Amino acid sequence: MAAATAGACSKGCSKRWREGMSGPAPIVCDACPVADRAVCSALSPEDRGELARIGHHRRYARGETIVAAGDSATVCATLTRGAAKMSSIDRDGTERIVALVHPAGMLGQLFAPTATLHVTALTECEACLFPAxxxxxxxxxxxxxxxxxxxxxxxxxxxxxxLIDLISKRQAKGRVAALILAFARAASPAPCHDAETFDLPLTRGEMxxxxxxxxxxxxxxxTALEDAGIIARQGSHGIAILDRDALDDLASA
Amino acid sequence: MAAATAGACSKGCSKRWREGMSGPAPIVCDACPVADRAVCSALSPEDRGELARIGHHRRYARGETIVAAGDSATVCATLTRGAAKMSSIDRDGTERIVALVHPAGMLGQLFAPTATLHVTALTECEACLFPAxxxxxxxxxxxxxxxxxxxxxxxxxxxxxxLIDLISKRQAKGRVAALILAFARAASPAPCHDAETFDLPLTRGEMxxxxxxxxxxxxxxxTALEDAGIIARQGSHGIAILDRDALDDLASA
DNA sequence: CGTTACATTGATCTCTCTCAAAATTCGTGG
DNA sequence: CCACGAATTTTGAGAGAGATCAATGTAACG
Known part of the structure; x- marks a missing residue:
């Protein structure tokens, strides 16, 4: 299923694996947290039921590969919980993240005959998978x-x-600020206002x-943002936004 | 139609305007250079004919606005000749190019209730426009x-x-090299191999x-690429690739 | 309790930005 | 057709931001 290099997880997932990361399971739409937002919401209950029988639901541990570049059996998946990244690998082995996926988002490339991108779980997450x-x-x-x-x-x-907007900011402060705001938006359950406290589910390397x-x-x-009193940190991934305006200013610079 | 700032063309288009930039004209698919590649190729001749009667064909001068951000009557257009850019404008007036469009590509945002991006002609170009x-x-x-x-x-x-790949290169040489290669690919009529000599239809500022x-x-x-014997220049926009391998190396760094 | 991966901090160097001026190109008008 | 003027491009010098190299600190896991 996975490409050769994709099997190894360098982030210590083995324990969580043993703890009972679930394998393929049937899809239960009634319990789906994104039933109203995901692509399947366009279907009638009957059609959705049919699709649910064809596909399956899975849980993934942080760092686990969901789709490996090169996979020929293309899947079309909907992320129901957690966060994932899509990335390409250069010939010299450099990973390049080209997209972040949040709940209700689609994973995988519907049209590519073989996947050209890796999809990797950033947090523990769950997805419904269907044959493309x-x-x-x-x-x-x-x-x-x-x-x-x-x-x-x-x-x-x-x-x-x-994302292009994000990385074409000239200064590092602006890029980091924009990233923080992007995750604040994604972490919030309500679309209208952002979360104030949340986790950045990325390592420093991924950021x-x-x-x-x-x-x-x-x-x-x-560190500079924290010293300036704009954010506070809890552990290495927890973020609290203290000065939203300052962050906005930096992000738009 | 156009947003406030979008009307002025700073690139001296006035002459070409007067020379007879054509207004809306009927669509003639028989003469279309991208009839086999564009989105409309999915339609039967009858359906295409119907669509052709609804839409119209237009020619644009370099620098002319094709769609202005904020336009509410959304169009769906196919570029038949030339090149165009899609860009967003920050609150502080900074333009940011988020996409380049080449022949057979689609212009405009099919789904946005109002356009969020400017579409501007990079070269003299032609497009077929349809109501979205x-x-x-x-x-x-x-x-x-x-x-x-x-x-x-x-x-x-x-x-x-x-494009994300392109601009996440660390060094300026890599980005420029990747851009040159991207246009070499787009300028070539054959998909299998790139053009060796072509024009970069972008000003330095746009690049x-x-x-x-x-x-x-x-x-x-x-200048550095030319001094290194990797490319040659003719005028300010003409590019000839002399050392393709070196360019590849730089672009993948 | 040691090992490993990840994160932080420091010192130095390189590259790109900024500010400034000269050179070129291109359109315009004589 | 040539000459003028505006816009674009090129080139230069200096300053600043981030990269790189190197070491320390911290947390998670076996």
């Missing part, structure tokens, strides 16, 4: 689904362009890749 | 079109991610915005 071919076939019969898929990919495109700066600069910048 | 609502309605009736639209947006997404570096650095980098 089935989804494509169903969308031919259900215009509402086709339209919803189109809207979802368009949304991903907008997000991708927002550095994403922002196009070095690990050291990320670290120094976070 | 009509295209969306037709795609509900024609699964083939819906699928083709989905594929197109997915392709745009891939391109957007490629700088795109790459997240300054005009001066772009200029210096091009």
């Amino acid at each position: 071919a089935h989804v494509a076939a169903l969308s031919d019969k259900r215009p509402a689904l086709a339209r919803r898929l189109l809207a979802e990919v368009s949304r991903e495109l907008d997000e991708s362009r927002a 550095a890749q994403l922002l196009g700066i070095t690990i050291e600069t990320v670290s120094r910048t976070l | 609502a009509h295209v969306a309605a037709l795609s509900d009736k024609r699964p083939a079109l819906a699928r083709r639209l989905l594929a197109e947006v997915s392709r745009e997404l891939d391109e957007s991610r490629a 700088a915005q795109l790459l997240g570096i300054t005009i001066e650095t772009v200029s210096r980098t091009l």
Whole structure:
């Protein structure tokens, strides 16, 4: 299933694995936290039931590979809980994060004959997986689904362009500030206002890749933001926003 | 129609305007250079004919605004000739290019109720414009079109991610090299191999915005590439690739 | 309790930005 | 067709931000 290099998890997942990371399980839409937002919401209950029988639900540990670049059996998945990253690997082995996926987002590339991107769990997370071919076939019969898929990919495109915005900030402070705000938005249950306290589910290395700066600069910048009283930190990943306006200013610079 | 600031063209287009930049004209698919590649190729001749009657064809001068951010009557357009850029404008007036569009590509945002991005002609170019609502309605009736639209947006997404790749290179040389290669690819009529000599239809300023570096650095980098015998220049926009391997090396760094 | 991975901090160097001026290109008008 | 003027591009010198190299600190796991 996974590509050769993707099996090893360097982040100490083995314990959690043994603790009972669940394998493939049936899909129960009634309990789905994103039933109203995800792509499947475009389907009638009957159609959704049919799709639910074809696909399955899985839980992933942090660091686990969800889709490996090179996989030929393309899946179309919806993230129901947690966060994931999509990344490409250069010939020289450098990883490059090209997208972050939050709950209700789609994982995988619906159209590529083989996946060109790795999809990796950033936190413990859950997803519903479907064979891409089935989804494509169903969308031919259900215009509402086709339209919803189109809207979802368009949304991903907008997000991708927002990411471009993020990393084309000139200064490191601006990039880090924008990243913090992006996660504040994603971490909030309500779309209208952001979370004030949340976890950045990225290592410093991942943040550095994403922002196009070095690990050291990320670290120094976070320290500077904390010293300036703009954020507070709890452990290495916990963030509390103390001065939202200052963060906005930095992010738009 | 256009936003306040978008009307002025600082690039001396007035003459070409007067020379007879054509206004809206009927669509003639027989003469279309991208009839086999564009989204409309998914339609039957009859459906395409119907769409052609609804939409119209226009030519744009370099620097002209095709879609202005804020436009509420959303159009769905196909670029048939030339090159265009999509960009957002920050609150502080900084332009940020988030996508380049080449022939057969789609312009505009099919789903946004109002456009969030400016679309501007980079070269003299031509496009077929359709009301987005009509295209969306037709795609509900024609699964083939819906699928083709989905594929197109997915392709745009891939391109957007490629752009992220481009601007997350650490060094300016790598970014410029990658940009040159991207245009070499786009300028070539054959998909299998790139053009060796072509025009970069961007000003230094546009390249700088795109790459997240300054005009001066772009200029210096091009000079350095020329001094190193990797490229040759003809005028300020003509590029000839002399050492493809060296360029590849720089671009992947 | 030691090992490993991750994060922070420090010192130095390189690259890019900034400010400034010269050179070139291109459109315009004579 | 040539000459002028505006915009763009190139080049230079100096300053600043981030990269790099290196070491210390901290947390998680076996």
